[in-house]
Amino acid sequence: MRGHSQHNTKRACLRPRRWAALWGACLMLGALTAGPLAAQSIDEIKAAFVFNFVKFATWPESKMTGDTIHICVEAGSLDGEVFEGWDEKVLKDKAVVVDIVEFPGPDLARCHVLYVGDRGGQAIEDAPFYDNAIAGHVLLVSGSENFIERGGHIRLFIMNSKLSFEVNLEAIAEADISLSSQLLRLASNLGS
């Protein structure tokens, strides 16, 4: 037979209520100082990838003469709300400007990166803006299937429940853009 519970054993210095009070106070203090902890949509994560791509991309000097970095997003591709607050951000010592663009639309020459919406498997090379984008050194990013096989630069996709990306180095070189090795080592595929 095992002995009865030794409930009379006193622990002189560790009283649950005290700990609860102490830790609870810490939590309250944390709460008082809290920042937002809202849900993150997949669009927010994709947008954050785009933000990081800009960090690791290098454009020709002619493209970097202004005071702004233009992140262009095809209307309807990513939720516009995810870019709230981006106008206060700085990349490469330049103010970030997010432009929501529609096609046929404005000249893309000002865009450093263009996030392209789902084209239903249609070749990006056939899109009316493609030639201008390449000539204007615009980095083309999309989550569209077959995007890099059909002329796109970086494709975001879900693998094993996580976002990953693949890169078409050849097409990027054609646009006279280079990506740092820090970014390329994380790519799933560097094929063309």
Next chain:
Amino acid sequence: MMIAHVLSRIATAPWFRQSARPCPPGRCTFACGLIAWARRCVRIGAVPLFIALQAGAVRADDDDLTELSLESLMEIEVTTVSLRSEKVGETAAAVFVLTRDDIHRAGATNIPDALRLVPGVEVAQINASTWAITIRGANTRYSNKLLVMIDGRSIYGPPLSGVEWGDNQLVLEDVDRIEVVRGPGATLWGANAVNGVINIITRPAQETQGNFAQVAAGSGEFALAEARSGVMLSEHSALRIYAQARNTGASDLSGGQSADDAWRNGLVGFRSDTAFESSDLLVEGGFQYRKSSDLIDVPSLTAPFNTVATNDTDSSAGHILGRWTQRFSDSNALTLSSWLDHRVRHDFRFNEKRTTLDVEMQHVFVPVDGHEVVWGLGYKRVAETLDGGFTFTFTPVTRTTELWSGFVQDTIALVDDKLDLVLGAKIERNDYTGTEVQPNARLLWRPAQGHTLWGAVSYAVRTPSRWENDLRANLRVLPPFSPGNPTGLPLVVSFFGSEEVQAERVTAYEVGYRVQPTSWASFDTAAFYNDYSHLYGAVTGTPFLETTPAPPHLVLPLEARNNETMQSYGFETVGTFDVTQDWRLQGTYGLLKIDSTLDELSGQSPQQQASLRSFYNINDNVNWDMTLRYVDQLPDLQVSSYVELDARIAWRPIHGVELALVGRNLLQRSHLEFGDGNLVLTEPAEVARSVFLSLSVRF
């Protein structure tokens, strides 16, 4: 001002000042140390800390993903259905995720040691290859209210309702993360997920390309060798193969004698992942072998009636698992999975042969805006032969059981991004108790200013298995004319299972709160009240005479009944601080109170557990990590509280090579973590101080 006022109230409160007095020698050193540390913190550091927190909240919006590195972004789990990142902070349950880095830097060489890092999880090593692990109470060797899965394959074993941890080893380098859900998870995972769910998830083969080898050796005759090789089979398909061999020497009993519990195991396996455009295919399989021994009580009908003998166990297990996920759109995905597990175990008490087939379907979709529905169907078939001897007898020897299940769960966005209601239920039909319905309701509230609060009410059951139904266990023989047996015949104390037993039931009430005020500090707290009924106990029957096996003897029957109740309540909390870019601190504390009609349910779990972890990068190539752990006493098992320290220093002299020196349980020569409690069935051994050196190479 308000913050300073609160801090001032704490610092000047009589209980706080009193609690920080020097402790009596040898008592609660860790607790007193923490209190003293906290006191100093409040007096000296807390005010600036929290002012800094406040400033940080203005400066850095934690929700801003653009401040995360690409590596961090690639680690965010994405549910293809909900279109939301599945972060721990978004779950209406008490979830803790142990990452691969957490496990690696703890110097853990097995899953139980890794689980010591999770708040609210009770881990007690019984001997070299045996552990008692549970969540939120009622700990024992076969903790029957905890569901454990590896890549979705349950390793919860039916013969004695629990997990035989020594039979389920992994190459920890290949573990992506361990998700621990405290509290019922029955709606999604089914019966036996009463107190919690541990889901061990291994890495996709794409992430384990190249070669890896590790050797480790140290005190206690510990030796470990493991290797893995990964290749790309095609552009989108990857494979890894792996192998491991382990030896652990015998430990000592409290009296100094050998516990005779040496343990050897080996395993081989593979995992293949293929990522198509809109679907993923996972196929994995493995085989493992274990040979171990321990000391057990052996009753017999002749003098000396009860002896302690060495029990040799050898077991082997193989499994194969396939899972196909088809994404029809970003909000619609179907998963089909199936696994087959076959294991054979030879033991002094009984030999076991078990084959489990499991088939599951799960579909997630968004029927209308604001609703995310996940539903599924499942079938499990377990064919099992349990061939016992005098100590354990199962009748019938062979039994095949089936389990049919279906579940549905709807996550309803009551207020976009603010308030979610989760309603779900699982219906199961099992061969022991028939149909069981397990519903739950959860509410997740994200107020505007950065708090996540959640609450849940769940009902879950633990269904009986072979031992409650089919087992006769001869536990002890009282010699003639001995205390408790005035007769001239041996008196056998025997446990009898019963077909009449019902499922054990719990209604759980939980609330939780998470806050991440800055990118470098986070807190997570969950509190619970669990009300259990129909718990298994035993009633003493009328003694009777039995003539076979000879010699004639009396039997004192203990018959299984659902006659016990339990109420447990408490909370767990964890705080994580990135003190500097190279130094992270993590503190945990858990309080558990149990009121039960059965002493062993309340006295086999520590009332309090606490830990403090430090992860420090001395430079890019050297890490220095430490974990200080406090575990309260187990009054029913005469196990004292203990404080222990684990430390690890790792050095990477060149790219791909790591040399690590790990010390575990450094503060005492040895300590006892568990006792001879209910269903322990082995002599508990001391857990000794140990040190080992490991070398790992990637190429």
